[in-house]
Amino acid sequence: MSVWVDLQGQDSVVAQLRRAAQSSSPTHAWLLTGPPGSGRSNAALAFAAALVCERPELAARGCGVCKACHTTLAGTNADVTYIATEKTTITIDESRALVRKAHDSPSSSRWRVMIVGDADRMAERTTNVLLKAIEEPPPRTIWILCAPSPADVLVTIRSRCRTLTLRLPPVADVAALLVRRDGIEPELALTAARAAQSHIGIARRLATDPGARERRDATVNLPLKLRDISTAVQSAASLLELAQAEASSSNEERDAVEKVSLLRSLGAPETGTLPPPMRAQVRALEEDQKRRAKRSVTDQLDRALTDLLSFYRDVLVLQLDARAGTSAEHAALELVNDPLRAQLQDFAARSRPETTLVRMDAINSVRRRLTTTNVAPLLALEAMAVSLL
Known part of the structure; x- marks a missing residue:
């Protein structure tokens, strides 16, 4: 099964990333943008998996079945580093550690891939730490940055990256993904996808958690209760x-x-x-x-x-x-x-x-x-x- 299979409604972006993964010299820095729920992080991981895929045939890279693909998607590949934050910002120390890691040679793959999942959650001083590494990347190192929009990243960074923009997938595509991947009943999947406004992660939570559905219903009904x-x-x-x-x-x-x-x-x-x-x-x-x-x-x-x-x-x-x-x-x-x-x-x-x-x-x-x-x-x-x- 291909690493691209879960990127619903992103045919144009997938085609460009697939071509890059099959190239002998892909662009060294990428900026993936799109609204929350569009699948930026999933696209970054799929691209990384295709870059380090073990298949020798160009057309087969991103196979989704080799060890490199499996470990990348699971977050355990030694040649793929993923950083995001569940705090307010990515710290400058985390950024410096990322730059040091980028200078290591790949251990078993063609490329070392550095993914910054929350590039918009970096202060200007922190982002500047990455600038030199992205401007003059080490050999065989590829950077992938993710942010809601190009405006959320310093112009000095985005000018050195190739930008691709993802869109929110259609509701029907999100529902089909929930049915195929998570075994959700079709009617519930469609209702959850519509309520989540095509945000794949939120749709899955609404489809699998009755409590989440109840809390959302209470929120949406709030205007009907406003009297004074x-x-x-x-x-x-x-x-x-x-x-x-x-x-x-x-x-x-x-x-x-x-x-x-x-x-x-x-x-x-x-x-x-x-x-x-x-x-x-x-x-x-x-x-x-x-x-x-x-x-x-x-x-x-x-x-x-x-x-x-x-x-x-x-x-x-x-x-x-x-x-x-x-x-x-x-x-x-x-x-x-x-x-x-x-x-x-x-x-x-x-x-x-x-x-x-x-x-x-x-x-x-x-x-x-x-x-x-x-x-x-x-x-x-x-x-x-x-x-x-």
């Missing part, structure tokens, strides 16, 4: 609680497994007090987990606000369609939140498109503030909820 300032403040608190619950659901089990794994690797005693050196390593792990939890809540809030935007997106679609007079019953319109069609039609009839656009702008403004400033989330959400009245 009191309900707005309550709804803001509920939105924050839902995001925290979603983040905890994702992190708790993982944190526990990481701690058990660390204690086992340290040879820690099953009972009693840990020796000071072990305690220090456990504290370091817990600090990393706290930073990850903070980012996780921010990411979940952003996702919740994206779901909230989908409500107003559907409202705007109905309003504009009614204004154009093209579909009185709106029966043929494709809505993200189709189960709420009756409520959406009623909501659309009670407001104007201009008002809906103002509300959507208020939500987007909060999204920017939450990710770029240290604003208190609850205060920002309360202000937003009041503006939605």
Whole structure:
């Protein structure tokens, strides 16, 4: 099975990456961009697997069955280094370590591949550490950077990279992937893909986690509960609680497994007090987990606000369609939140498109503030909820 099989709806990008992998001298630096859920990281790993594939035939590289392909996709290939962060930013020390690693010769493959999964989460000073290595790369080293858009990467970096842009795949393609890869029932897969707005990772979580579906439904129904300032403040608190619950659901089990794994690797005693050196390593792990939890809540809030935007997106679609007079019953319109069609039609009839656009702008403004400033989330959400009245 080819390494490209899970890149749904990206035929143009796959064709270019496939040609590069089959070349004897591919471009040394790549920038893969696209919206969240478009599959940037998956594309980077598939490209890396094709570059280090063991098959001698050019056309067969990226076979998906050789050891090099398997280990690359599993994240264990010695010649492929992948760095991303679950904290706020990639640190300068992590960047320097990456540059040092890039100068090592490949151990068994044609290329050493360096993947930066969150190139947009690097401060300017940190990014400058990579500049020299990308500008004058070591022999047989290929860099792959991933970011939401070219604007999220310093111009000095992106000018030295070949940029490819991925798009969100069609809903039907995401649903087909969930059915084939994860064994999801077709109807549930289609519903999850539509609700996730083609974000493959979110679609899989919605399809496999009933709790995630319930939390999303509660978020999307929030505008229907707004009556006055009191309900707005309550709804803001509920939105924050839902995001925290979603983040905890994702992190708790993982944190526990990481701690058990660390204690086992340290040879820690099953009972009693840990020796000071072990305690220090456990504290370091817990600090990393706290930073990850903070980012996780921010990411979940952003996702919740994206779901909230989908409500107003559907409202705007109905309003504009009614204004154009093209579909009185709106029966043929494709809505993200189709189960709420009756409520959406009623909501659309009670407001104007201009008002809906103002509300959507208020939500987007909060999204920017939450990710770029240290604003208190609850205060920002309360202000937003009041503006939605």
